[in-house]
Amino acid sequence: MPDLVEPLTYAFVQRALIGATLVGVVCACVGVFVVLRGLAFLGDAVAHIAFPGVVVAFMAKTDLVIGGSIAAVAGALAIGLVGRRSGLREDTIIGVVFSGMFALGVVLFSSIRTYTGDLLGALLGDVLGISNEQLFLAAGTAAIVIAVLFLVWKEIVFVSFDPTGAAAAGLPVTRYDSLLLVLVGLAIAISIQIVGVVLVVALLVTPAATARLLARTLRHMLAFALLFAVISALAGIYASYYLNTASGGTIVLVATALFVVVWVIRALARDRAA
Amino acid sequence: MTEPAILLRRVAAGYDGMLAIEGVDLEVRPGELVALVGANGSGKSTLLKVIVGLLRPRHGDVRVFGGEPAAARSRMSYLPQQEHVRWDFPLTVESVVLMGRIGRLGVGRGPRRGDRDDAAAALGRVDAEYLRRRAVTDLSGGERQRVLLARALFADPEILLLDEPATGVDPTTEEQLMGVLAEEAGRGRTVLVATHDLASVMAHFQRVVCMNHGIVAQGDVSILRDDAVLRATYGGHRPEPSLMADEHHA
Numbered sequence: 001m002p003d004l005v006e007p008l009t010y011a012f013v014q015r016a017l018i019g020a021t022l023v024g025v026v027c028a029c030v031g032v033f034v035v036l037r038g039l040a041f042l043g044d045a046v047a048h049i050a051f052p053g054v055v056v057a058f059m060a061k062t063d064l065v066i067g068g069s070i071a072a073v074a075g076a077l078a079i080g081l082v083g084r085r086s087g088l089r090e091d092t093i094i095g096v097v098f099s100g101m102f103a104l105g106v107v108l109f110s111s112i113r114t115y116t117g118d119l120l121g122a123l124l125g126d127v128l129g130i131s132n133e134q135l136f137l138a139a140g141t142a143a144i145v146i147a148v149l150f151l152v153w154k155e156i157v158f159v160s161f162d163p164t165g166a167a168a169a170g171l172p173v174t175r176y177d178s179l180l181l182v183l184v185g186l187a188i189a190i191s192i193q194i195v196g197v198v199l200v201v202a203l204l205v206t207p208a209a210t211a212r213l214l215a216r217t218l219r220h221m222l223a224f225a226l227l228f229a230v231i232s233a234l235a236g237i238y239a240s241y242y243l244n245t246a247s248g249g250t251i252v253l254v255a256t257a258l259f260v261v262v263w264v265i266r267a268l269a270r271d272r273a274a
Numbered sequence: 275m276t277e278p279a280i281l282l283r284r285v286a287a288g289y290d291g292m293l294a295i296e297g298v299d300l301e302v303r304p305g306e307l308v309a310l311v312g313a314n315g316s317g318k319s320t321l322l323k324v325i326v327g328l329l330r331p332r333h334g335d336v337r338v339f340g341g342e343p344a345a346a347r348s349r350m351s352y353l354p355q356q357e358h359v360r361w362d363f364p365l366t367v368e369s370v371v372l373m374g375r376i377g378r379l380g381v382g383r384g385p386r387r388g389d390r391d392d393a394a395a396a397l398g399r400v401d402a403e404y405l406r407r408r409a410v411t412d413l414s415g416g417e418r419q420r421v422l423l424a425r426a427l428f429a430d431p432e433i434l435l436l437d438e439p440a441t442g443v444d445p446t447t448e449e450q451l452m453g454v455l456a457e458e459a460g461r462g463r464t465v466l467v468a469t470h471d472l473a474s475v476m477a478h479f480q481r482v483v484c485m486n487h488g489i490v491a492q493g494d495v496s497i498l499r500d501d502a503v504l505r506a507t508y509g510g511h512r513p514e515p516s517l518m519a520d521e522h523h524a
Contacts, residue, residue: 036363087290151382158373162359165422168326168352169377169429170344212364216409221364 007241016127016237019135020251023191023203024229026142029149030187031208031229032222033180037160041091042079042181044201045098047188049075051105051197054122059112064122065137069189075101076181084174125196125248127237138190145186148179156180157218195248206255207232210262228258277340279304279433279464280325285334287324293332294320296488302466304432307459309475309495310468312485313508318468319355321485322435325466326352338433348378351431353422355438356415367405367413367421368393374429396428397421399454415442423451433464440471452478472498 007013034043050072057067079097083090109119121129130138149156159166159176167173184204191200211224236251243250280302288294295317302308310318323329324336327343338346351374371393372385379386397403400420405413413421419439426434434455440448448471456478459465469475475482476495484491484498484507491503498504 036360154373154376154379154384155381157363157365157369158376160360161363161365161370162354162373164328164354164358165352165373165425166376167328168347168350168354168435169373170347171377215364216411217366218364218369 019130020233024233026187027203028225028229031204035208040205043204045094046076047200048102055108072185072189076185127194127247199252202252210259281337283335285331287331305462307465309479309482316485350433351426351429353426353436371425374425396424416447436467
């Protein structure tokens with residue numbers, strides 16, 4: 001049995017555990033809607049769209065999360081706007097915007113002639129390198145995302161479940177859709193430090209998808225998603241500490257393992273019931 | 275003379291540059307039970323969307339209780355076609371019915387005292403109180419339609435607009451739903467229903483509006499016995515006479 005206390009003697013591990021749990025909770029809350037509305041591809045796209053923002057922030061010597069947040073939120077809103085105005089399918093718009101913006105990030109990245117270690121962290125995640133300032137920024141952003149989401153929870157549920165009925169009841173459906181995209185963008189931006197651009201969609205989708213396998217009500221789905229997100233964050237950090245593996249990737253692997261276990265157990269239970 | 279609940283003058287509306295309805299003049303008085311009939315694509319749903327304010331007319335004037343439709347939204351309840359609803363959401367039936375009053379609650383406010391009792395009563399009106407704790411993913415087509423009607427009733431509207439409420443519903447449930455709508459009209463509610471079921475229209479409704487990209491005829495439901503009206507409404511897709519009322523409810 002590994003010593004669970006020993007890693008806690010290191011401040012960087014404490015920060016990593018708090019940071020990973022924080023973004024896990026935010027991503028689980030937002031991820032419930034990402035999964036139910038089939039927005040996983042959008043989530044992946046927004047994460048990649050955040051990358052040029054992170055690179056520009058690096059070049060401008062400002063906080064990478066702020067740069068990523070601006071790019072992610074702007075990208076999410078741009079996809080929604082172009083999707084509504086162009087008449088093209090949303091996945092097509094996402095494909096165009098996502099690849100174009102990520103290409104911009106790659107070109108900007110390649111033009112930097114100085115040390116780019118922090119940017120590699122943004123691509124692949126570096127939760128063990130999270131600073132106190134980054135943690136406070138992530139905590140503030142997380143508090144805003146969660147507070148706003150719960151304030152408009154019933155409205156977002158209504159416009160997601162029955163957009164036509166919600167519009168007929170007088171709810172501004174487009175505004176609530178845009179607000180959800182902003183929340184997704186912010187959740188992604190603060191998660192990039194933990195798991196990186198490439199894997200951030202897993203934090204949004206996997207715990208919520210695992211929860212969907214078990215839950216019959218939205219409240220239960222949220223509770224399960226939070227549980228799986230926190231387990232993934234804590235177990236992932238501890239496992240990466242003892243196995244000396246990349247923390248972001250390990251967190252995602254734990255989340256994926258939980259999904260597989262729940263899916264297999266559910267399938268076996270259904271076979272037995274049939 | 276009371277003010278019309280719904281008044282349309284020379285209304286044209288459509289989507290993507292195409293007009294779905296043109297030259298629509300319609301007046302519906304409070305307490306009327308009106309059926310909109312016509313083939314698929316004849317403009318029934320478009321007309322309902324214009325009245326509820328989901329679609330702006332290109333031409334003409336739409337008045338609901340004498341004002342803009344948007345100003346009367348809290349006095350109307352709209353039941354969309356089932357396929358526009360995401361039935362795979364993990365929601366209970368009660369939570370769906372409670373959505374009927376979200377537009378009036380305001381951000382950050384949960385159901386008011388008595389709302390859950392009212393929701394149960396609305397489910398009771400459509401004989402679906404036993405579904406209250408059921409997940410919507412487990413509902414049959416008929417049960418879904420009853421839940422959406424309960425949501426519309428729970429909103430306690432003065433105008434009920436229903437888009438094909440009998441689609442996917444068994445004849446018993448359809449009879450029951452139409453009975454509820456007739457009761458609502460009897461209580462002074464204005465009820466406008468888009469439907470394909472002419473037999474049900476003959477049996478339950480007072481007035482019919484026949485549509486074919488505009489209103490081709492309107493009046494007492496007996497006009498549905500007129501061959502010329504049916505031809506103008508359905509063209510080559512004229513419904514079989516055997517679907518008409520007397521046989522249906524014999």
